[in-house]
Amino acid sequence: MTTSPRPVAPATGKLGVLTVGLGAVATTFIAGVELARRGMARPTGSLTQMGTIRLGKRTEGRAPLIKDFIPLASLEDLVFGAWDPVPDNAYESCLHCGVLDKHEHVEPIRDFLKSVTPMQAVFDQHYVKRLEGKNVKAGRTKRELAEALRKDIRDFKAKHGCDRLVMVWCASTEIFIQPGPAHQTLASFEKAMETNDITIAPSMLYAYAAIMEGVPFANGAPNLCCDVPAIEQLASDRGVAIGGKDFKTGQTMLKTVLAPMFKARMLGVAGWYSTNILGNRDGEVLDDPESFKTKEESKLGVLEYILQPQLYPELYGDIYHKVRINYYPPRGDNKEGWDNIDIFGWCGYPMQIKVDFLCRDSILAAPLVLDLALFFDLAQRARLSGIQEWLSFYFKSPQVAPGLYPEHDLFIQHTKLKNTLRWLMGESVITHLGVEYYEYGDS
Ligand SMILES: NC(=O)c1ccc[n+]([C@@H]2O[C@H](COP(=O)([O-])OP(=O)(O)OC[C@H]3O[C@@H](n4cnc5c(N)ncnc54)[C@H](O)[C@@H]3O)[C@@H](O)[C@H]2O)c1
Secondary structure (H helix, E strand, O other): OOOOOOOOOOOOOEEEEEEEOOOHHHHHHHHHHHHHHOOOOOOOOOHHHHOEOOEOOOOOOEOOEHHHHOOOOOHHHEEEEEEOOOOOOHHHHHHHHOOOOHHHHHHHHHHHHHOOOOEOEOOOOOOOOOOOOOOEOOOOOHHHHHHHHHHHHHHHHHHHOEEEEEEEEOOOOOOOOOOOHHHOOHHHHHHHHHOOOOOOOHHHHHHHHHHHOOOOEEEOOOOOOOOOHHHHHHHHHHOOEEEEOOEOOOHHHHHHHHHHHHHHOOOEEEEEEEEEEEOOHHHHHHOOHHHHHHHHHHHHHHHHHHHOOOOOHHHHOOOEEEEEEEEOHHHOOOOEEEEEEEEEOHHHOEEEEEEEEEOOHHHHHHHHHHHHHHHHHHHHHOOOOEEOHHHHHHEOOOOOOOOOOOOOOHHHHHHHHHHHHHHHOOOOOOOOOOHHHOOOOOO
């Protein structure tokens, strides 16, 4: 059934993409966009750039590119800004992170990358123990720091002549914080900023500043940030799109593909042991137990929701699930993620699956940053305010409305995303029922 399209403001003018953090993920994203603009690399992995969308019945043969179907900002219209406590510009950071080939992909765009210099960050080592920051704002209170971020946002917009902005957290994982009294209402949150409450992390100040400036905000790390009641309420009151959290890139992406398969076939799971080695700065930060705990929570939740042990106690009621991340410098950004999965089938006979994913962390994350920037901008222009659950596809711990459980299955998330695009444009959503292709006769 078709509906009338939702009014979506056109994507005219420049879109400023502000990344919090100018490390491996952010610079790989920025460089990749510039390389794609110059025809020097393809934006592989980006649904907005390479994906198509089927419209109508299978017999109609309509499958335009997503970017031709919906009004998205074009790569040509993106301009980049960032904050980082490390003062390196994007060129220096690219070389330091070592993700992209220096000669093939960094030197040819050297001047462009040098032009992206980080603004002073709101940073506090209490929240990221393994980092030291020099390029950091000073402020008496957290409120003052948030106001300084708001000024940065306004100044960037004016300086670069941007029509709209979007912010994506690509900064380090902060320590584990549980939602507390300071996060419940806007009044308690603002008071807590004034009294420098320890439960108000820098990431929350960026989210607050973005929303106050009407800038959509996506959180790519697992730390508590825009997923607290005060920020969620602020976002819907001010009509700003928010969402997170934690880019779903490597091992968890595989998990959210494999686990639904076991459940679909009613195969049992006795144990799932996941371990990673990685040697980039992210790995170093996650080597701190407090930052690791934040990541662990995000990675562990997935199986519980997908396998629903409460509904299938014989199959999934007794799983041993373990996730480890080990910092191992020789590998740099090239992560190795191993999974050992103990499953059981007919009459309880055991089987094993081993997965060894030799991936590149930032190569997998960069297209997600691009898609999130473009889709959050779309959401904002379509006036979809508050939590953007339809973008769960991109996150390990999708943020959902209170009272809902998150949907983790990658292909359900993918269907949800595409159906949201169809709905936005007034096309029929696709249910895959398909009875119209057959003659079943009347019963
Ligand atoms: N690459 C992936 O596949 C992937 C997947 C999921 C989540 N993530 C998350 O994305 C984030 C970025 O990963 P990365 O590999 O680029 O890490 P990175 O260490 O290379 O970059 C993070 C940058 O953030 C900066 N930073 C820290 N605190 C900041 C603050 N308060 N304000 C501004 N900047 C700050 C750091 O100085 C650093 O330059 C991490 O939190 C990581 O856990 C990455």
